[in-house]
Amino acid sequence: MRRLPTVLAAALAATSLLPASALAQSGRSKESTAAAGASAKATSGKATFYELRSGGGNCSYPSPPAGDLYVALSRGEYRAAAACGGYLTVTGPKGSVQVKVVDQCPECPAGHIDLSRRAFARVADPDRGLVGVTYRPAANPRIGKPLSFRVKEGSSQWWLALLVNNHGNPLTSVEVKTAGGAWRKLARADYNYWIAESGAGQGPFSVRVTDTRGHRVTANGVRLAPSAVQHTTTKMY
Template sequence: MRRLPAVLTAALAATSLLSAPAPALALAQPAQATKGQATLYELQSGGGNCSYPSRPAGDLYVALSPGEYAAAAACGGYLDVTGPKGTVRVKVVDQCPECQAGHIDLSRTAFARVADPAKGLVGVTYRPVANPKVGQPLSFRVKEGSSQWWLALLVIDHGNPLTSVEVKSTGGAWRKLARANFNYWIAESGAGQGPFSVRVTDTRGHRVTANGVRLSPAAIQRSTTKMY
């Protein structure tokens, strides 16, 4: 769990952000700007609480407050963040446990696009992006420990946040997976030996099916299927 520097915590307390309620970020709703504040941090490894295997291209990412992270429902979505110097587009990859609603934690690279990093804390506005250009087809990662009796599946490069992931083996029925707060989609009783068809639905109503996903833990499997 990350901790903010004491000076930033004090600054946030002074602005009453630490006592504010934490409504969920409505990424599925028409884009509305949120006024808030941003700090900066760097991922220690991997892709944060969203479990992505690597950082986004350009190191442009953001961590959200627990309410806005919404138990991983915001993972993989994008925000346009505007500050004194301009606007930057960032990918949601992490949760900021100490942040209250309206406080986002930007990568150092992203923060530098909107403000002077020396400030450490700056007022911003941010809004969710509908159908961001990803440029990659969907990829999948089966979590270590998965088997025919327990399956955990990560979906990568979908653009909009996801609402549903389903799998089926050849000749079987669709099985809906449950999202964990670390962003893997889980079948507690497994889904068989695979290979699987995976049906993915996002917050903007796009639904696609990728075929041939193997039960191969830890391997990144890139499909030819795009969400839109």
């Protein structure tokens, strides 16, 4: 969860994008959705900065990425979590930085991204608060980590919610099966967990993951162990 940063509130008030009376109470929705990000076309826009108060934002990651280089997107670009876990290359007056999509910025108009403070400092002087930038999806970013999974609290053999992390490109599909079973396609929630509403059994599961660049891999032995982050040796590419 995150609080509307002062600099962003001031910028939006100046452009009449939010009523002034609403700015002090604005907050980030916990359940949001994602932007696909397969296109390499650059977008010209603006950037502000903020800091996550806890966890990994609306994308539900247990913690911010290493280096605290992350970004929140407008509702339209976040698109019900479809952008979660993808990366953007952002360029500003001082240079460029690669950031992970971890959050939604409901009060941001299209083309306005909200960077972590550390990421903003890579592209501009933080004293400026609001700067013009260009940004584009990063294709096949090298993140150096294999896939990890987290089964959401409350999951059981009758209801399963699964979070996938460290995939690099945004995901298009997550499927699970148990030994001897058939693949079952999960539905993505707007808080970035993949859901089997009627459950998928007691596990352990094989999990097949497909991304926007056509990479598809299978990780085996994912346990029905709510709240535990399960690390694997499987990489997307």
